[in-house]
Amino acid sequence: MLDPELKPLPLWQSWSLFLGLGGAAFVLLTLGTPRVAATFGLSNSDALSLTNVMLFMLLAGLALTFYALEGRRLAWSGIKDRFRIKNISRRDWLLVLLGILIVDGTYIALQITRNPIANLVPEWMKNPYRMDATVNHSGDFTGLALFTGLILFNVVSEEILWRGYVLPRQELQHDKKAWWIHGLQWASFHWFKPWDVLAIVPGALVYGWLSTRTRSEASPESWTGNLREFS
Numbered sequence: 001m002l003d004p005e006l007k008p009l010p011l012w013q014s015w016s017l018f019l020g021l022g023g024a025a026f027v028l029l030t031l032g033t034p035r036v037a038a039t040f041g042l043s044n045s046d047a048l049s050l051t052n053v054m055l056f057m058l059l060a061g062l063a064l065t066f067y068a069l070e071g072r073r074l075a076w077s078g079i080k081d082r083f084r085i086k087n088i089s090r091r092d093w094l095l096v097l098l099g100i101l102i103v104d105g106t107y108i109a110l111q112i113t114r115n116p117i118a119n120l121v122p123e124w125m126k127n128p129y130r131m132d133a134t135v136n137h138s139g140d141f142t143g144l145a146l147f148t149g150l151i152l153f154n155v156v157s158e159e160i161l162w163r164g165y166v167l168p169r170q171e172l173q174h175d176k177k178a179w180w181i182h183g184l185q186w187a188s189f190h191w192f193k194p195w196d197v198l199a200i201v202p203g204a205l206v207y208g209w210l211s212t213r214t215r216s217e218a219s220p221e222s223w224t225g226n227l228r229e230f231s
Contacts, residue, residue: 004071009169011181017166018185021059026125026192028055042146049146056153063161083164084215092214099210103203110199118195125194162186163211171212183208 029051037047063083072078080086088096118126162182171178183205190197 006070006168006172008173009166010173014166014170014173014181014185015188018189019191021062022189022191024058025055025189028058029192046146049150052150053146053153056150056157058157059161060153060157063157063165066161066165083160084168084211085160085164086215088214092210095213096210099206103206106202107199110202113198114195117198121194125192162189163207167208167211179208179212180205181208182211 029048032051032054033044033047036042036050037044040047040050042050064079067079067082068074070082072082167178167182170182174181184201186207187197187201187204190200
């Protein structure tokens with residue numbers, strides 16, 4: 001059976017997906033983190049890690065659901081092809097390494113904007129990070145396991161959903177403009193922590209460009225672990 005034809009993703013649908021899931025992240029982190037901490041007796045940071053794992057499981061589940069709704073077979077060969085999981089050339093690896101330097105460098109440089117923006121944000125939007133805004137685990141096995149799971153789920157879920165499922169359809173819709181539209185929209189997904197969005201934008205654009213350039217879902221996020229997500 002032939003794979004179904006890939007369909008373009010209209011702009012309004014992609015905006016709805018990015019902003020809507022950003023809203024789901026806000027609700028889950030706001031309501032879920034304190035409840036998880038109380039239910040399982042976890043520290044603030046460990047509860048935040050577990051809640052983020054739940055969020056990334058949701059994103060991964062959505063990616064696989066969208067895959068199935070396209071009428072595709074649930075087989076590794078089909079998943080690997082649809083989500084662009086493949087090897088990249090040595091030249092593209094060099095581009096990825098350069099991308100890592102640019103992403104991390106611009107993010108660090110733009111940290112000077114974080115506090116000024118945070119000061120403008122209403123208190124109700126700070127709820128997800130009011131308990132503990134940094135990853136500061138006690139060093140026990142539970143904390144380490146949760147944080148490791150957090151990184152793994154983050155890399156897999158965001159990459160297959162955004163760069164694997166969404167971006168190829170955006171390329172059909174927007175052609176050569178797709179990478180920067182995707183980048184801006186992925187940055188906007190993080191509206192649940194608005195103080196960080198501006199610092200994320202350069203890296204988000206790099207992710208989109210590299211993913212389009214290499215025709216692979218792999219991006220610098222996969223190798224850096226994107227620890228910035230949780231700080």
